[in-house]
Amino acid sequence: MLLYESGISGNCYKVRLLFAHLGVAYERREVDVFDRSDRAAILGALNPAQRVPTLVLGDGRALAESGAILHYFAEGTPYLPSERFERAQVLQWMFFEQYSHEPNIAVARFWAHAGITPAPAEAEAKRRGGVAALAAMNAHLARRTFFVGERYCIADIALYAYTHVAAEGGFDLAPYEAVREWVERVRRQPGHIPITA
Amino acid sequence: MLLYESGISGNCYKVRLLFAHLGVAYERREVDVFDRSDRAAILGALNPAQRVPTLVLGDGRALAESGAILHYFAEGTPYLPSERFERAQVLQWMFFEQYSHEPNIAVARFWAHAGITPAPAEAEAKRRGGVAALAAMNAHLARRTFFVGERYCIADIALYAYTHVAAEGGFDLAPYEAVREWVERVRRQPGHIPITA
Numbered sequence: 001m002l003l004y005e006s007g008i009s010g011n012c013y014k015v016r017l018l019f020a021h022l023g024v025a026y027e028r029r030e031v032d033v034f035d036r037s038d039r040a041a042i043l044g045a046l047n048p049a050q051r052v053p054t055l056v057l058g059d060g061r062a063l064a065e066s067g068a069i070l071h072y073f074a075e076g077t078p079y080l081p082s083e084r085f086e087r088a089q090v091l092q093w094m095f096f097e098q099y100s101h102e103p104n105i106a107v108a109r110f111w112a113h114a115g116i117t118p119a120p121a122e123a124e125a126k127r128r129g130g131v132a133a134l135a136a137m138n139a140h141l142a143r144r145t146f147f148v149g150e151r152y153c154i155a156d157i158a159l160y161a162y163t164h165v166a167a168e169g170g171f172d173l174a175p176y177e178a179v180r181e182w183v184e185r186v187r188r189q190p191g192h193i194p195i196t197a
Numbered sequence: 198m199l200l201y202e203s204g205i206s207g208n209c210y211k212v213r214l215l216f217a218h219l220g221v222a223y224e225r226r227e228v229d230v231f232d233r234s235d236r237a238a239i240l241g242a243l244n245p246a247q248r249v250p251t252l253v254l255g256d257g258r259a260l261a262e263s264g265a266i267l268h269y270f271a272e273g274t275p276y277l278p279s280e281r282f283e284r285a286q287v288l289q290w291m292f293f294e295q296y297s298h299e300p301n302i303a304v305a306r307f308w309a310h311a312g313i314t315p316a317p318a319e320a321e322a323k324r325r326g327g328v329a330a331l332a333a334m335n336a337h338l339a340r341r342t343f344f345v346g347e348r349y350c351i352a353d354i355a356l357y358a359y360t361h362v363a364a365e366g367g368f369d370l371a372p373y374e375a376v377r378e379w380v381e382r383v384r385r386q387p388g389h390i391p392i393t394a
């Protein structure tokens with residue numbers, strides 16, 4: 001398999017982290033996330049959104065969107081619950097991550113890495129959205145060890161990716177004790193790899 | 198079951214549309230999407246994101262995020278493919294919708310309904326993002342009748358919700374012939390209901 005990805009992207013890290021847990025073998029091809037002028041040429045035929053991660057399976061079929069890739073490979077493994085309502089809760093948190101978390105926390109981090117200074121109103125909107133997402137996570141984790149079913153699964157992987165590097169986008173995790181404890185719990189999972197791996 | 202929702206919200210319409218196809222019985226409770234000051238009181242204990250749709254099942258358990266609700270109820274029905282890779286493609290399009298489509302096309306429509314005039318740069322970013330999403334859908338549909346496996350499923354429901362009312366946010370579907378034909382195809386599905394139902 002071939003993973004079109006970026007080392008800095010948390011969305012790509014989610015896939016690498018699950019693959020590390022599962023012992024899945026794959027090749028990596030770095031795609032520039034700052035200069036996107038070659039996106040159509042590289043990914044145009046593989047992914048309508050022309051984003052990374054985009055995965056090409058051994059038989060040539062392509063799959064995109066980190067959430068879809070995680071779900072596909074976790075099915076039938078301990079990283080996706082088998083119980084139907086728990087599986088729905090996993091998707092709830094994964095959609096939450098892509099809609100309410102990533103567009104704030106990941107984008108603020110991207111701006112910092114890219115040296116982009118947003119308009120003050122834009123920066124404030126991201127800060128407010130990111131804080132709301134972290135507060136929602138903290139309230140949920142206050143009475144739980146992991147997001148769903150008290151077991152580590154792809155909902156944790158999806159939320160961990162940008163949460164553990166939130167400081168790079170200016171988000172201080174100090175007020176979110178349950179989130180910080182959960183971050184440590186995720187780090188101690190067998191087969192864990194860091195985002196830099 | 199009780200659905201906390203909004204008549205104007207395409208995300209809520211997705212759930213109502215699937216429930217209409219499946220003949221699922223439920224009650225509706227309207228939540229204000231313009232004045233959100235009562236959100237924490239109404240949804241705080243049910244949905245960490247405090248957004249609609251939020252569904253309370255017959256046994257009191259709550260499920261949120263339109264994509265998670267659609268997936269939960271479509272499983273085992275003709276509205277979710279049984280083949281594993283097709284299911285992954287369904288999720289790919291549903292995550293695409295929530296990340297690349299809804300934040301542009303739905304938000305532009307919400308601004309129009311709420312009488313909000315965004316900053317020009319903000320409006321232009323939404324326009325550009327929405328046009329890219331529609332172009333991606335059109336290219337995919339040019340050689341297909343539906344998004345996955347040549348059969349109507351929850352990926353179509355998720356994408357139809359805000360696409361068929363895109364004009365309300367200033368998006369003209371005229372250039373996207375394959376999208377317009379697919380919109381008509383979705384409308385002709387047995388059990389279809391309009392967003393106003």
